[in-house]
Amino acid sequence: MSEIVKITNVTGTAVTIRGNDIDTDRIIPARYLKEVTFARMGEYPFFDERFDGAGNLKPHPLNDPKYKGASLLFVNKNFGCGSSREHAPQALYRYGLNAIVGESFAAIFAGNCTIMGVPAVTVSAGDIEQLMQTVEKDPKTSFNLDIEAKTISFGEQKIAIDLPETYRSALTSGSWDSTALLRANLEQVKKTATKLPYMSNFPG
Amino acid sequence: MAGRTLYDKIWESHAVGILPTGQTQLFIGLHLIHEITTAPAFDMLREKGMDVAFPERTFATVDHIVPTDVRTRPFMDAEAEELTQALEKNVKQFGVEFFGIDSANQGIVHVIGPQLGLTQPGMTLACGDSHTSTHGAFGTLAFGIGTSQVRDVLATQTLAMDKLKVRRINVDGTLGTGVYAKDVILSIIRRLGVSGGKGFAYEYGGSVIDKMNMEERMTVCNMSIEGGALVGYVNPDGTTFEYLKGRPHVPTGAAFDRAISYWKSVASDADAKYDDVVKLIGKDIEPTVTWGINPGQAVGITEMLPKPAEYSDPAGATKAYEHMGWQPGAPILGTPINVAFIGSCTNGRLADLRAAAKVAKGRKVQSGIRALVVPGSAEVKKLAEREGLHEVFKEAGFEWREAGCSMCLAMNPDKLNGNEVSASSSNRNFIGRQGSPQGRTLLMSPAMVAAAALNGKVVDVREYQ
Ligand code: SF4
Numbered sequence: 001m002s003e004i005v006k007i008t009n010v011t012g013t014a015v016t017i018r019g020n021d022i023d024t025d026r027i028i029p030a031r032y033l034k035e036v037t038f039a040r041m042g043e044y045p046f047f048d049e050r051f052d053g054a055g056n057l058k059p060h061p062l063n064d065p066k067y068k069g070a071s072l073l074f075v076n077k078n079f080g081c082g083s084s085r086e087h088a089p090q091a092l093y094r095y096g097l098n099a100i101v102g103e104s105f106a107a108i109f110a111g112n113c114t115i116m117g118v119p120a121v122t123v124s125a126g127d128i129e130q131l132m133q134t135v136e137k138d139p140k141t142s143f144n145l146d147i148e149a150k151t152i153s154f155g156e157q158k159i160a161i162d163l164p165e166t167y168r169s170a171l172t173s174g175s176w177d178s179t180a181l182l183r184a185n186l187e188q189v190k191k192t193a194t195k196l197p198y199m200s201n202f203p204g
Numbered sequence: 205m206a207g208r209t210l211y212d213k214i215w216e217s218h219a220v221g222i223l224p225t226g227q228t229q230l231f232i233g234l235h236l237i238h239e240i241t242t243a244p245a246f247d248m249l250r251e252k253g254m255d256v257a258f259p260e261r262t263f264a265t266v267d268h269i270v271p272t273d274v275r276t277r278p279f280m281d282a283e284a285e286e287l288t289q290a291l292e293k294n295v296k297q298f299g300v301e302f303f304g305i306d307s308a309n310q311g312i313v314h315v316i317g318p319q320l321g322l323t324q325p326g327m328t329l330a331c332g333d334s335h336t337s338t339h340g341a342f343g344t345l346a347f348g349i350g351t352s353q354v355r356d357v358l359a360t361q362t363l364a365m366d367k368l369k370v371r372r373i374n375v376d377g378t379l380g381t382g383v384y385a386k387d388v389i390l391s392i393i394r395r396l397g398v399s400g401g402k403g404f405a406y407e408y409g410g411s412v413i414d415k416m417n418m419e420e421r422m423t424v425c426n427m428s429i430e431g432g433a434l435v436g437y438v439n440p441d442g443t444t445f446e447y448l449k450g451r452p453h454v455p456t457g458a459a460f461d462r463a464i465s466y467w468k469s470v471a472s473d474a475d476a477k478y479d480d481v482v483k484l485i486g487k488d489i490e491p492t493v494t495w496g497i498n499p500g501q502a503v504g505i506t507e508m509l510p511k512p513a514e515y516s517d518p519a520g521a522t523k524a525y526e527h528m529g530w531q532p533g534a535p536i537l538g539t540p541i542n543v544a545f546i547g548s549c550t551n552g553r554l555a556d557l558r559a560a561a562k563v564a565k566g567r568k569v570q571s572g573i574r575a576l577v578v579p580g581s582a583e584v585k586k587l588a589e590r591e592g593l594h595e596v597f598k599e600a601g602f603e604w605r606e607a608g609c610s611m612c613l614a615m616n617p618d619k620l621n622g623n624e625v626s627a628s629s630s631n632r633n634f635i636g637r638q639g640s641p642q643g644r645t646l647l648m649s650p651a652m653v654a655a656a657a658l659n660g661k662v663v664d665v666r667e668y669q
Pocket residue numbers: 267268312313314333335548549550608609612613630631
């Protein structure tokens with residue numbers, strides 16, 4: 001049995017990647033999906049935006065030494081749209097980013113983050129701008145994302161965050177890794193299945 | 205009490221219970237898998253020492269990385285070979301039915317589910333692929349999931365889910381000649397935005413949708429996710445039942461009649477209550493082409509490229525212009541192309557190939573243009589060849605390939621080079637999507653792609669009807 005890990009807080013410095021509608025093809029180009037495991041995904045986030053064809057660094061927040069070691073990622077609207085590839089949140093997480101704060105997230109991406117134990121939380125457009133400017137002005141700013149209290153704080157400031165109550169509950173109770181929870185009800189699952197006519201070829 | 209939607213009905217009949225987190229444990233009637241998003245899911249099962257709970261409810265195929273020209277094993281691409289072998293090993297170990305590279309049933313997962321009659325109304329369906337919404341064309345509650353969720357479906361045949369709201373989208377009136385299902389969905393996304401569907405299931409209806417055949421409905425539902433909607437569906441009707449009749453996994457005889465009554469019962473009630481209703485008029489829809497880097501950045505063929513200020517996200521539009529290299533105010537008509545791609549789970553079915561072949565017949569692909577036709581499944585290929593469509597395409601100068609995802613996402617040898625411009629019948633024009641970080645994609649209907657191939661530039665397919 002795997003141990004229950006409750007995710008209540010994420011603290012540390014942050015990095016900002018600006019822009020709306022950043023799709024998962026940009027977060028991780030499809031060619032890296034050929035790998036059989038997620039083990040090396042941490043090497044690839046935003047690969048084509050960080051490296052040119054010859055492997056030289058391009059200007060990108062994830063290449064900027066100022067932001068090295070960040071644990072939080074700040075983004076804008078509809079982050080993670082497009083392909084369902086879990087490789088995208090895996091790449092960000094394995095790179096070292098343990099939480100994402102944005103104006104909004106695409107549905108499958110937010111679900112993938114939660115089931116991996118990575119909080120993807122939302123704030124207003126004004127608040128994300130303030131958070132982004134804070135990091136850009138002082139990359140050493142330390143943030144505390146409190147999932148229980150639904151706030152993000154830095155210095156003297158505290159901003160309200162939002163996330164679906166079901167996701168908050170899954171993270172803070174340690175049931176984000178849902179398999180065990182679901183598997184505990186297998187008897188009930190079978191009962192539900194029996195009631196569905198297509199499961200038994202539409203009996204008379 | 206107000207009537208219920210199809211979404212409500214399927215949700216309720218498939219709910220196993222409420223989890224301590226407040227999420228619903230939802231039974232998944234059909235699970236489809238392919239080579240890309242599943243290997244770590246099976247590894248997680250092994251790690252946890254779990255089996256597949258309902259192996260007979262999962263079906264597997266290979267589509268994303270398969271080459272569409274030379275199919276001999278081992279594949280030239282060692283990683284593609286390794287990933288394919290991983291799937292072959294996993295389906296064998298866990299007892300899952302598999303349509304491999306040599307199977308007559310191989311094809312893009314969203315093409316073969318309906319084709320085999322696996323996809324049926326009144327079912328929940330999940331697949332580790334965002335275009336799973338395609339299956340909603342049958343009145344199926346179908347959605348894409350990530351790899352950890354694939355693990356959950358394998359281990360329990362259920363998922364922890366939150367209920368969506370339902371937006372009814374009526375497309376009324378009729379479509380003009382040369383206007384296709386692809387133009388309808390591109391117009392919907394253009395209107396509602398690429399994140400406008402967040403939190404919603406889209407229910408498509410109205411006379412335009414009612415008149416569509418199943419393949420056209422699949423094209424519409426396929427791109428729901430491009431509008432931010434996890435789920436898109438059409439209520440099942442006579443067209444649906446007619447399509448399903450006689451397919452391999454569809455019941456026969458008296459059981460088929462009973463199936464029809466179940467399928468009818470899941471359709472939204474006439475007095476169903478929707479969280480939102482949107483209306484489009486069929487005759488307002490033109491052949492539509494994307495000009496930017498997301499599917500919402502689209503214009504009608506007779507329009508000029510919009511100014512960034514006309515968008516709610518001007519910075520996003522500016523970035524799109526930087527990547528594409530066009531100028532606002534220029535016509536989309538006449539934009540030169542280098543590559544023409546007909547295929548994908550959006551537009552790689554028989555009706556799509558017929559529409560493209562009708563345009564290509566007796567004409568020639570402009571010299572210098574690389575033009576590819578990639579059937580969505582081995583079965584589509586066979587049926588198309590029976591009608592002689594392959595000859596029409598080959599005579600016109602198109603390459604005729606084996607089934608797979610091909611240049612929709614270029615995880616196989618079919619790719620754009622440099623900053624080539626592709627006229628594509630696929631669903632995503634994201635930066636880098638077709639295999640080159642500088643590549644540029646214009647999404648349009650298969651008939652429009654064929655017409656573009658003949659002219660080496662974007663043209664109005666209505667001149668070819
Ligand atoms: S055709 Fe394209 S969108 Fe469809 S499943 Fe394949 S890669 Fe995904």
